[in-house]
Amino acid sequence: MIIKLTKKIKTLLICVAISIFLILIGIISGNKGIIGNVIILSVFIIVGPQLILNYLTFKKIKQIETNFPNFLRDLVEATKAGLPLHKAIIFVSNTDYGPLSPEVKKMAHQLTWNVSILKVLEQTKERLSKSKTLARVIRVMIETYKSGGSVDTTLESLSDALANLQDTERERKAILGQYVMSMYVVSLIFMGVVVAINRLMIPIFESMMTGAAGGAGQIITFIDNPCVTCFGRFSFSCIPCIIYFNICSIFDVEETGISCYYLALFFSVSIVQSIAGGLVAGQIGEGSVIAGSKHSLILVCITFGAFFILVTLGLIGR
Secondary structure, X not given: OOOOOOHHHHHXXXXXXXXXXXXXXXXXXXXXXXXXXXXXXXXXXXXXHHHHXXXXXXXXXXXXXXXXXXXHHHHHHHHHOOOOHHXXXXXXXXXXXXXXXXXXXXXXXXXXXXXXXXXXXXXXXXXXXXXXXXHHHHHHHHHHHHHOOOHHHHHHHHHHHHHHHHHHHHHHHHHHHHHHHHHHXXXXXXXXXXXXXXXXXXXXXXXXXXXXXXXOEEEEEEOOOOOHHHOOOOOHHHHHHHHHHHHHHHOOXXXXXXXXXXXXXXXXXXHHHHHHHHHXXXXXXXXXXXXXXXXXXXXXXXXHHHHXXXXXXXXXXX
């Protein structure tokens, strides 16, 4: 069995190889802080390019969908002029349809080599299968051609229906745009809450003590970093704390202090919120979770930048 190495798979293999190389360097260094930082970096190296490639593919499909009604209209004009469907496709193949042009040219080249029009349409449907709308449109074209119906009338109806569908989609996107922006506002508000908690509550936690009478006198216990018992050792139960320690090392914050614990905790929650919020924004705004990867990357970058600025200014983590 031959496995086709697509651009996405090649990118994944390269990213995995780079990540393994970095992790090996971290292991050789013997520094747990470096190992933790390298693991976090490796996750971004593997996940980031995949999200970008998925979004670029999604964007290309959307651009093809946008140009498809123009392609159908040109086919209608050509078929009304008396050309059969296969010759009409060859005739319009020199027209610029943006990202759709390579597909149209590929269809025309196959037809000039006397490949069956049905086979050409089936192969085009398979290449554009990531768009359910285009797959259905091409399926209708195939069935119409098989049944010997009025091709030009069917193509005109498909063109109008697809154009109306795209107009409705743009209108929906414009209406729901405010909800997409709300995802960004929620992320900023959450970071404001993080600053408030750090400025108001952390000093209280650091100075709070509980007293209990017993034995020779009073026992005083300070509220400390819950992860301090995991510092310098590795075990399965300490994995969350090890991640927290590495987050603190990234921001150059004392790892054993209680400020480190809450900085890492809120940073982790903020990253999760940014990723989830971005995916929701994509589903709301463009009707696709994949489209949300763009918003997720933007929100994650904003979160990173905001935390670095806040730590530098001493508003959190100090």
